[in-house]
Amino acid sequence: MNTYKLKSARASMGYTQVEMAKMLSITQKTYNRKELGxxxxxxxxxxxxxxxxxxxxxxxxxxxxxxxxxxxISNEVTKNA
Structure with missing residues (x-):
């Protein structure tokens, strides 16, 4: 995953990590850890x-x-196979 491009895409849409976390129904701390890879x-x-x-x-x-x-994605595919 390209963490820089994800952060850039999020910022270009004007969303904070807090807002993204709320939309994904996760905590900001969890979102931060995911965005950092x-x-x-x-x-x-x-x-x-x-x-x-x-x-x-x-x-x-x-x-x-x-x-x-x-x-x-590969884990999801394997899990659903």
Whole structure:
């Protein structure tokens, strides 16, 4: 996950970490840890972030993907298989 691009996208939409946390139904501390990459976002949270920040496919890829699918998504896929 590209934490810098996520923070930039959030800031460009004018949202604080507190506001994002409320919209995701998590604490600000948890959101902060996730935005810093310490803890992974789950699939529901990623989906909500995409909607909240109005991310296009290019930005979704740049933020949440690298050479491999991020742990949060791969774990969900494995769990639901």
């Amino acid at each position: 310490i803890v992974d976002f789950n699939l529901r949270e990623v989906t909500k972030i995409i909607s909240i920040l109005k991310l296009d496919v290019e930005n979704v890829y740049a933020i949440f993907f690298n050479d491999n699918i991020t742990n949060c």
